[in-house]
Amino acid sequence: MAKIIAIANQKGGVGKTTTAVNLAASIAAAEKRTLLVDMDPQANACTGLGIDKTALEYTVYHALLGEADVRDILIKTDLDLLDVLPSNTDLIGAEIELVTALAREIKLKSALEAIRHEYDFIVIDCPPSLGLLTVNALTAADSVLVPLQCEFYAMEGLSQLMNTIRIIKNQLNPRLEIHGILLTMFDGRNNLSHQVTVEIRKHFQGQVFQTMIPRNVRLSEAPSHGVPVLLYDVSSKGAVAYLDLAREIIGMGD
Ligand code: ADP
Numbered sequence: 001m002a003k004i005i006a007i008a009n010q011k012g013g014v015g016k017t018t019t020a021v022n023l024a025a026s027i028a029a030a031e032k033r034t035l036l037v038d039m040d041p042q043a044n045a046c047t048g049l050g051i052d053k054t055a056l057e058y059t060v061y062h063a064l065l066g067e068a069d070v071r072d073i074l075i076k077t078d079l080d081l082l083d084v085l086p087s088n089t090d091l092i093g094a095e096i097e098l099v100t101a102l103a104r105e106i107k108l109k110s111a112l113e114a115i116r117h118e119y120d121f122i123v124i125d126c127p128p129s130l131g132l133l134t135v136n137a138l139t140a141a142d143s144v145l146v147p148l149q150c151e152f153y154a155m156e157g158l159s160q161l162m163n164t165i166r167i168i169k170n171q172l173n174p175r176l177e178i179h180g181i182l183l184t185m186f187d188g189r190n191n192l193s194h195q196v197t198v199e200i201r202k203h204f205q206g207q208v209f210q211t212m213i214p215r216n217v218r219l220s221e222a223p224s225h226g227v228p229v230l231l232y233d234v235s236s237k238g239a240v241a242y243l244d245l246a247r248e249i250i251g252m253g254d
């Protein structure tokens, strides 16, 4: 039965999509059957994997609305064990169309139920908001991974996210755990980066991943080649960091 991890933070640009794509690819590279679910209408995760979002017949939107079988939506990738449940701008409509639907928060959970046993890990990339799409992701998930950028305002808005997680845990998904805080875009030459990591590790004792993701230009270049960083430059610091993170996460399940 797959372990489902939602990558969430309502702030944009903190490294959610970079983490979702490269963590999923690194887990697949470790020979675990992996599914990446793109829950962001911007579909950056799809683009980053070379999927043409304008050419999709079905997307996660149709899964949420019950208009297509998830198996007909799945797309294979260049990595043998990595599949994607793609999205595109259709998904903007789901947020509105689901408002009046019964049990609107559990649509993704229900859709994934049919294929959950076919994967070891399911990674969900969330949009930069705490709306219904993120609520669906957190309701379907076993745990949430929160990327935090190593910058002065890193923790701003975090209490809102923690509050949302608490409400979903209490009302919709008692299994939900905070898997961990992931420090992203760490710059070793920058004093502030060091200060922020110390502060966050102190504040969230025991909840911060050992692995930190460095600021690395290869990570920002790989998406324009339509591949995860490990297929672009496997020896780059970015690739090594996400492979380490995958090992840390797979190890936690043992
Ligand atoms: P989010 O999904 O939270 O909005 P992204 O993963 O799209 O964030 O990252 C925002 C931008 O920062 C993207 O252009 C991405 O390529 C870049 N980026 C993310 N992580 C790193 C990193 N560790 N090093 C360098 N650039 C990064």
Ligand code: MG
Pocket (backbone or CB within 6 Å): 016, 017, 018, 040, 044, 126, 127
């Ligand atoms: Mg994103």
